[in-house]
Amino acid sequence: MTTSVVLFTRDLRLHDHPPLRAALDGSRAVVPLFVRDRAVDAAGHAAPNRLAFLADCLRDLDAGLRERDGRLVVRSGDLVEEVCAVVGEADADEVHMAADVSAYAHRREDLLRAALNARGCRLHVHDAVTTVLAPGAVTPASSDHFAVFTPYFRRWGERPVRAVLAAPRRVPVPDGVGSRPLPSRRDLPGLSPGLPAGGESEARKRLTAWLRGGITGYADHHDDLAGDATSRLSPYLHFGALSAVELVHRARRRGGPGAEAFVRQLAWRDFHHQVLSARPHASTLDYRTRHDRWRTGAGAEEDVAAWKNGRTGYPIVDAAMRQLRHEGWMHNRGRLLTASFLTKTLYVDWRVGARHFLELLVDGDIANNQLNWQWAAGTGADTRPHRVLNPTTQARRFDPDGVYVRRWVPELAGLEGRAVHEPWRLPGPERAAYGAYPDPVVDLAEGLDRFRRARGLD
Missing domain, CATH: 1.25.40.80 (Serine Threonine Protein Phosphatase 5, Tetratricopeptide repeat)
Incomplete structure (x- = not known):
C-alpha cells in the first residue's frame, strides 16, 4: 500500500469524484492537493468573482475533508513544480487528476506526466469527472x-x-506535507455585490x-x-x-x-x-471563419463602452449587462441577446465580448463562454450563422410585462407596460422625463444593414 496525491482542479467536491475514489482504493493515504497555478493568473483568467467563489469552494472542500479525518493541502506557484514537491514530501508514487479540454490543460497534463515519470511516479488522468x-x-x-x-x-x-460514486467516509492524509493558508473572499476587492456563495x-x-x-x-x-x-x-x-x-x-x-x-x-x-x-484554437480563433472585418476605432470603442455599462439605449440589453455586473451571472437568454447585439447589431469582434464576460462571470468557462460567443457571432456551431436577434422583439417575447427591465434599469421604473422596452418612442415631454436614460446607440435597421453588407448577404 502506498501514498497517492489527488490533484483537484475544476472538480472541487467529495461526492462522485473518480480520482479521489481511485486513489483511496489503491493507497493507504492520500494527499488532497490544490495548486493556485500562477500560469492561470498570467493568462488573465484570475477574475475577482471567480477567485472569491474558488475561495469558498476550497474552504468548503477542506471542511468536508476534515470531517473525514483529512485536510486540503494548498500550494501556489508553478503547478508542475508544486505537485512534484508534494510527491516528494509525501513519498507518493501516484497522482490522480481529472481530464480537462483546453489547450493549456493538455499542455499541463503533458508537462506533469513527463516530470512525474522522471521521478518514477505515475499520473492517472480520469475522464467524465467534469x-x-x-x-x-x-x-x-x-x-x-x-x-x-x-x-x-x-x-x-x-x-x-457511469454510476455515481458516494463520497468517501474517511480520507487519511499523511503528516509532513505543508500547506499555505486557505484563501478567503474577504481579501478580494472589486467583487460583484450579488455574487453567490460557493462550495459543495x-x-x-x-x-x-x-x-x-x-x-x-x-x-x-x-x-x-x-x-x-x-x-x-x-x-x-x-x-x-x-x-x-x-x-x-x-x-x-x-x-x-x-x-x-x-x-x-x-x-x-x-x-x-x-x-x-x-479544436483548442477555437478559444481564440474562429471555429468557422466568416472573414469578418469587425469594426474598430473610436466609434466602436464608444459602442463597446455603452454595451459594457448597460447604456446602449436598448433596455433589455442594458438590463442583462447590469445583471452581469451586479451578480457575476446573467440569465442565459440575456447572454444570447447581448452577444448577438454586440457582434451583429454593433458588429464588434466576439472576442471583445467574450473577454468582458470572463472578467465578470463566476461561471466563466473557456469551452462554454467562447463557443457560445462564437455561436452568437455566427462563427461557431450555429447552423443559422447569420441570424440576428432583435432586442425589442426579444424583450416583448421574454419580458412581456417589462418586469426584468424595471428590476435592472430603475431609471425606467415609472414606465408602464411594453413602453418600457422602447423609451425612445415616447412623446417629447414624456421622453424628457426619462432623460437620464440614453437614446439608442444605433438604429436597429441600420445595424442590420451594416451586418448584412459586411457578411456579403445583400
Whole structure:
C-alpha cells in the first residue's frame, strides 16, 4: 500500500469524484492537493468573482475533508513544480487528476506526466469527472468530433452514463506535507455585490431545492427573464462543486419535460467541451471563419463602452449587462441577446465580448463562454450563422410585462407596460422625463444593414 496525491482542479467536491475514489482504493493515504497555478493568473483568467467563489469552494472542500479525518493541502506557484514537491514530501508514487479540454490543460497534463515519470511516479488522468461523457466518447464516422449539436445529442443520449460514486467516509492524509493558508473572499476587492456563495455544501442545497420544485417548469419557463426559472447551478458545475454525471442521473429519475430540457442543457455543455478538446484554437480563433472585418476605432470603442455599462439605449440589453455586473451571472437568454447585439447589431469582434464576460462571470468557462460567443457571432456551431436577434422583439417575447427591465434599469421604473422596452418612442415631454436614460446607440435597421453588407448577404 502506498501514498497517492489527488490533484483537484475544476472538480472541487467529495461526492462522485473518480480520482479521489481511485486513489483511496489503491493507497493507504492520500494527499488532497490544490495548486493556485500562477500560469492561470498570467493568462488573465484570475477574475475577482471567480477567485472569491474558488475561495469558498476550497474552504468548503477542506471542511468536508476534515470531517473525514483529512485536510486540503494548498500550494501556489508553478503547478508542475508544486505537485512534484508534494510527491516528494509525501513519498507518493501516484497522482490522480481529472481530464480537462483546453489547450493549456493538455499542455499541463503533458508537462506533469513527463516530470512525474522522471521521478518514477505515475499520473492517472480520469475522464467524465467534469463532464457527463468524455470528449471523444461519441464521434461521427467522418470526423474526430461533432460540429452540429443535434446529431451529437442523439448519440450522446444513447450512451450509458457511469454510476455515481458516494463520497468517501474517511480520507487519511499523511503528516509532513505543508500547506499555505486557505484563501478567503474577504481579501478580494472589486467583487460583484450579488455574487453567490460557493462550495459543495451550498451547491447540494441548491440542487435539492431545484429538483424539488424548479425543474418541473423548466421546459416552459427557462427563457422567462423576469421569472428567473433557471437552475443557477452553472457556477457550481464550472468549479466542479457539483457533478454533471450526478445531475443527469437525478434529473432523469425526476422525469418529465422539465428534466428532459435540463438534461439537454447538460448535453450542450458536453458538446462544447468536445468541440474545444478537438479544436483548442477555437478559444481564440474562429471555429468557422466568416472573414469578418469587425469594426474598430473610436466609434466602436464608444459602442463597446455603452454595451459594457448597460447604456446602449436598448433596455433589455442594458438590463442583462447590469445583471452581469451586479451578480457575476446573467440569465442565459440575456447572454444570447447581448452577444448577438454586440457582434451583429454593433458588429464588434466576439472576442471583445467574450473577454468582458470572463472578467465578470463566476461561471466563466473557456469551452462554454467562447463557443457560445462564437455561436452568437455566427462563427461557431450555429447552423443559422447569420441570424440576428432583435432586442425589442426579444424583450416583448421574454419580458412581456417589462418586469426584468424595471428590476435592472430603475431609471425606467415609472414606465408602464411594453413602453418600457422602447423609451425612445415616447412623446417629447414624456421622453424628457426619462432623460437620464440614453437614446439608442444605433438604429436597429441600420445595424442590420451594416451586418448584412459586411457578411456579403445583400
